[in-house]
Amino acid sequence: MDDCVFCSIVNKTLDKELLYEDDKVVVFKDILPKAPVHLLIVSKEHILSINHIQDSQEDLAGHMINIARKMALKYGVYETGYRLMFNVGKDGGQVIPHLHLHLLGGKFLEG
């Protein structure tokens, strides 16, 4: 998708420091962090949201969660705790229509 900012990061046409990359996902820092640690685990494939995954893509969602767990360890919030969040659509507060998982930690998270 030419006009998708996350695709531009995945395709490296937009310069952004990647903290992790494999064949399915990239990880980078949220530009508007809501916590001391706020990373995004982003699918390489342009999928609009969790609403748009297929049964056959369960493994992708699971992989995103598992990579988030490893990032929690690497970025020092594994012991103190953290939150993993998929926002979907308008009520969910999803801003970018490209599948991504928020990892938040480094402080006590309300709500």
Add this chain to the structure above:
Amino acid sequence: MDDCVFCSIVNKTLDKELLYEDDKVVVFKDILPKAPVHLLIVSKEHILSINHIQDSQEDLAGHMINIARKMALKYGVYETGYRLMFNVGKDGGQVIPHLHLHLLGGKFLEG
């Protein structure tokens, strides 16, 4: 785990209406709902948290996400939007030490 409330629901020693059940998960309503729709997708296996899943259990986390998506459709928040959340440990606000995914929807979710 004899003293785990979620295991008691899974094992049906504690009476709780199940909205969905398969070989890996059960789904029921949160007893302290934070939104008009607030469901918990709970692993049948007693795993303490996302910190305690193994690489080989990626598929379980993915399955929980995929079932949450189907519950969003069934409970009328698929179009309006929703949030999926794993709270992990103290800072994450995890209350019950048994793997579960929150599905929240039915209103605009802040933060």
